[in-house]
Amino acid sequence: MSSAPDTGAAVRSAPANLPRRHFVNILLGTGLLASAASFLYPVLRYLVPPKLPDMGDDAVLAAHISELKPNTATTFRFGARPGLLVETAAGEYRAMSATCTHLGCTVQYRPDLREIWCPCHNGIYDLNGRNISGPPPRPLEAFEVQIRGGDIFVRRKQEA
Amino acid sequence: MASPVNNVREWFAERFPLDDIKALAQKKKVPLHRYSYWYFLGGMTLFLFGVQVLTGALLLMYYRPGADEAFESVQFIMTQVQFGWLIRSVHSWSANLLVFMAFAHLFSVLFLKSYRKPRELTWVSGMLLLFLMLGFGFSGYLLPWNKVSYFATAVGTEIPAQIPIIGHPIMLFLRGGEDITGSTLTRLYGFHVAILPALATLLIGLHLALIQWFGMSVPPGVEQRWQAHPVEKKEIRFFPNFVLRELMAWYVALGLLGALAALFPWSLGVKADPFGSAPAGIKPEWYFLSMFQTLKLIPAKILGMDGEMLGILAFGLIGAAALLLPFLDRERPFNTRRWITGLACVFLGYMAIMTVYGWVAK
Numbered sequence: 112m113s114s115a116p117d118t119g120a121a122v123r124s125a126p127a128n129l130p131r132r133h134f135v136n137i138l139l140g141t142g143l144l145a146s147a148a149s150f151l152y153p154v155l156r157y158l159v160p161p162k163l164p165d166m167g168d169d170a171v172l173a174a175h176i177s178e179l180k181p182n183t184a185t186t187f188r189f190g191a192r193p194g195l196l197v198e199t200a201a202g203e204y205r206a207m208s209a210t211c212t213h214l215g216c217t218v219q220y221r222p223d224l225r226e227i228w229c230p231c232h233n234g235i236y237d238l239n240g241r242n243i244s245g246p247p248p249r250p251l252e253a254f255e256v257q258i259r260g261g262d263i264f265v266r267r268k269q270e271a
Numbered sequence: 272m273a274s275p276v277n278n279v280r281e282w283f284a285e286r287f288p289l290d291d292i293k294a295l296a297q298k299k300k301v302p303l304h305r306y307s308y309w310y311f312l313g314g315m316t317l318f319l320f321g322v323q324v325l326t327g328a329l330l331l332m333y334y335r336p337g338a339d340e341a342f343e344s345v346q347f348i349m350t351q352v353q354f355g356w357l358i359r360s361v362h363s364w365s366a367n368l369l370v371f372m373a374f375a376h377l378f379s380v381l382f383l384k385s386y387r388k389p390r391e392l393t394w395v396s397g398m399l400l401l402f403l404m405l406g407f408g409f410s411g412y413l414l415p416w417n418k419v420s421y422f423a424t425a426v427g428t429e430i431p432a433q434i435p436i437i438g439h440p441i442m443l444f445l446r447g448g449e450d451i452t453g454s455t456l457t458r459l460y461g462f463h464v465a466i467l468p469a470l471a472t473l474l475i476g477l478h479l480a481l482i483q484w485f486g487m488s489v490p491p492g493v494e495q496r497w498q499a500h501p502v503e504k505k506e507i508r509f510f511p512n513f514v515l516r517e518l519m520a521w522y523v524a525l526g527l528l529g530a531l532a533a534l535f536p537w538s539l540g541v542k543a544d545p546f547g548s549a550p551a552g553i554k555p556e557w558y559f560l561s562m563f564q565t566l567k568l569i570p571a572k573i574l575g576m577d578g579e580m581l582g583i584l585a586f587g588l589i590g591a592a593a594l595l596l597p598f599l600d601r602e603r604p605f606n607t608r609r610w611i612t613g614l615a616c617v618f619l620g621y622m623a624i625m626t627v628y629g630w631v632a633k
Binding site: 150153156158159160161 | 332
């Protein structure tokens with residue numbers, strides 16, 4: 112312990128030392144800044160939420176045929192978001208994203224209107240997901256429906 | 272002189288006694304002698320606590336308490352979140368180094384006799400902070416909800432249950448029920464992120480205020496020499512001279528933490544299964560190992576009394592004696608100071624041996 116902290120490094124104010132001191136200050140300063148940036152960078156990246164696993168080509172089991180009657184609908188989990196599966200009065204299955212393109216509420220099927228309705232701002236879509244009335248700016252993303260046995264599977268429409 | 276900085280300063284000066292605050296900040300001097308390096312340990316402990324607060328807050332962004340989600344959310348942090356492994360590993364490493372630093376700080380203060388009058392309460396607040404830090408370690412250990420932490424918590428909460436009468440209620444309070452379940456997890460989570468931090472903030476504030484108020488203690492031997500030869504007395508200003516040195520040490524510590532976390536990232540283990548068997552070689556964190564090993568070695572019965580009980584009683588007495596140490600140190604009716612140093616050496620040796628023994632024992 113011979114080199115205990117000294118008495119605060121007496122500052123000599125000889126002008127000849129100044130450029131050298133200036134140089135050392137720049138060296139230390141940039142070093143400090145660079146290391147501070149290297150500490151901050153991981154923290155900032157950490158705060159960016161990771162992308163949730165996308166459904167990709169995978170099909171999701173949306174419902175069983177017996178669970179739906181004509182002119183009704185159900186929601187199902189599609190990746191991290193809800194999807195809407197409609198059985199039309201004619202008995203056709205239509206599937207689409209249930210997230211309203213306006214402000215992200217979850218839409219619902221209105222058997223009385225035979226249309227898809229968003230309760231938040233009275234947006235209306237037709238059974239193909241096209242926005243036909245109210246504030247929604249874009250159609251709902253339509254999904255592909257496949258029936259295997261008694262199960263209704265839904266997946267993203269494959270790009271042509 | 273109407274620069275914005277001056278305006279702000281004047282605005283505050285009209286309302287608060289800035290000069291008094293400045294005087295208090297400048298009052299403190301750090302004595303320079305051969306033991307001065309030990310003065311860094313408290314500041315280092317404080318720095319690591321700061322690292323814990325920051326990384327802990329970051330972990331809260333993704334962590335979910337709950338038996339079904341806790342393990343998965345930590346797994347998510349470790350594998351999906353960018354640099355999540357780094358943040359969690361730094362939190363774990365820093366926690367361990369923090370406990371180590373707190374013990375090192377404690378023993379340096381003990382051997383340099385810094386707890387003497389008038390600093391008794393500084394010591395007491397420091398001891399309470401150490402207990403809090405052990406509480407942080409214990410409550411944080413369960414949060415990843417893995418097999419080892421599950422059984423370590425089961426054993427750890429069973430220990431106070433051995434105390435007659437109040438033991439069982441204490442266990443219920445800690446576990447939030449008879450068994451370790453999701454309720455235990457949310458409970459320890461509440462302690463870890465709300466109750467203990469609130470208490471720690473208060474106590475750290477008190478601890479630092481007392482240190483600022485009384486200034487740094489000079490060891491008795493050095494003090495006597497300085498009184499005999501006042502010329503030898505050397506001091507530096509706390510601010511900025513000592514602070515700059517301390518900052519350098521913090522900077523190195525931060526680099527070290529990053530290196531440790533990158534080279535030895537903390538593993539997550541296997542998800543806890545309340546109905547599975549305890550894994551072989553189950554051990555608590557190293558700072559509980561000496562107690563753990565002692566309880567393992569104590570015979571079941573000593574003079575007709577329950578051995579486990581006696582061990583726990585002994586830990587309680589040692590803790591109480593350590594808390595009240597400054598009041599046990601007196602010169603009259605007989606000099607206990609030398610006894611305290613000797614006992615502390617024995618205790619430190621015992622802790623070290625038992626920790627190593629616990630580490631290697633099967």
